[in-house]
């Protein structure tokens with residue numbers, strides 16, 4: 001049975017075995033092979049950096065997403081990311097039109113502290129984050145640290161993290177580097193973004 005654990009009331013929920021082991025193994029292999037991975041160039045204060053992970057953006061044709069100084073045009077859905085999308089939509093009762101995929105090749109790959117607050121996501125977005133492969137530590141950092149401490153969650157193979165409500169206003173999040181010998185990890189964040197009409201872009 002899938003069991004949800006509330007991490008932060010109204011904001012953050014984890015389901016550890018959202019996918020079974022065999023399901024998660026099959027989905028990892030399919031997504032690793034089929035996603036259109038690329039090295040993302042991030043622009044910070046006018047300087048360009050290559051992000052310490054590979055990324056891919058898939059979704060409906062109009063799900064155009066300006067993110068980290070780059071405009072991402074979606075590649076199409078394929079069976080494995082569509083299968084997880086349908087499962088997450090049914091579980092959360094929320095529709096998603098796109099997914100950002102991150103491939104952490106080893107412990108050196110990471111995600112810096114940020115929140116997902118682009119205006120295209122709306123005021124209080126619901127984001128479904130599914131992890132496959134190596135377990136990595138996910139850290140929630142309070143925006144207003146008064147009386148609140150960081151929260152560490154180990155996101156394992158087949159887990160689902162739901163961020164909703166004011167989670168992007170009250171918390172930043174990161175996946176720090178680790179010196180532990182860890183294998184590859186894929187993270188998928190399903191989002192619903194206000195699309196751009198392709199005829200007028």
Ligand SMILES: O=C(O)CCC(=O)C(=O)O
Pocket residue numbers: 100102111116129138155173175187189
């Ligand atoms: O890899 C993760 O668990 C987090 C990914 C993330 O925060 C993002 O894609 O915005």
Ligand SMILES: [Mn+2]
Pocket residue numbers: 114115116173
């Ligand atoms: Mn994020």
